[in-house]
Amino acid sequence: MIYNSKMYRAMPIGVVLRKAPGVTRWADWCWRASAVLPGAGPADWRELRREGEAVEYHAATVTLELHGAETEAYLHGLGSAVPSVYVIMREGEGDAPLDVALVTASPYEAQDYTDSAEEIVEKVPMPPGLVAWVHDFVDEFHQDEEFVKRKRGKTRVDLVQDGIGDPRIGKPSDIYASPALKRRRML
Template structure:
């Protein structure tokens, strides 16, 4: 089965979160998504690197799913200055301050999640191998839509005066005149 025969493709994607000390007294810690690892195995908050108080974790592995219908969105994201993966997270209870919900290559889907105030969306640069994989899928499934200009109806509707004025007036001289009270 070739790539064009598939409706969707999926790849496990590891998400790396960095925990660093906050710069204000209101935020003790600053959490950021800093990297993604294509083809990563399962992990739950495995520590990768420590530098003083700053710690990087392999927080989660989520599937990166590419759908044929979103090919235009993937090409739009790849054409940006820095092609990125959008990591969607939500605040959680416990020692892990964030829960990774999903990762997407579609800037449109990332924007949809950013519009809600419940989710945190971080833009993470794509590694070169992931750029190639997404580009191959998007170019195989992208279909350029032909612009069709809508044409106006050529029928002349300005020459018919049906419904003009008050129907209770029988004369044609002044159709905008209000009817008079009929005396009996």
């Protein structure tokens, strides 16, 4: 079910995870997000395809949400060579090896999840229908922000130099004191 409201859209997205034999002796299996299924129904690790030892599962269906305030990020993602969504996963609890936490179309939000190293972030190409859906949302709600150069205040702070530190705090004599304080002590 696709949910529409003012400056917000949501769509269920199925996440396909591929399990393949590991390429090193330290990893028995290699897991990666290989595809997304827009408008998918509920799923819980349903096997889709098997090729030798490699297996693809419809691991989960989560909601992809688009927000009007994030259109700059979506536009950035759509402008890349391969428009993609980002699947955020965590180590699985129970029988599932991975839990799908989120799917986002925002490369900025995906980058935020990579900072913690607790989540696994996979970049998955968007199907053409999903590209069109996100592009329509951006066309409807994106507004370019005009660049405003910051202006410096007219106060001249460079005319008076009191030295380093707070003059109210007593200092040993070998530490640099404000020139104004040295003059007062000499008088």
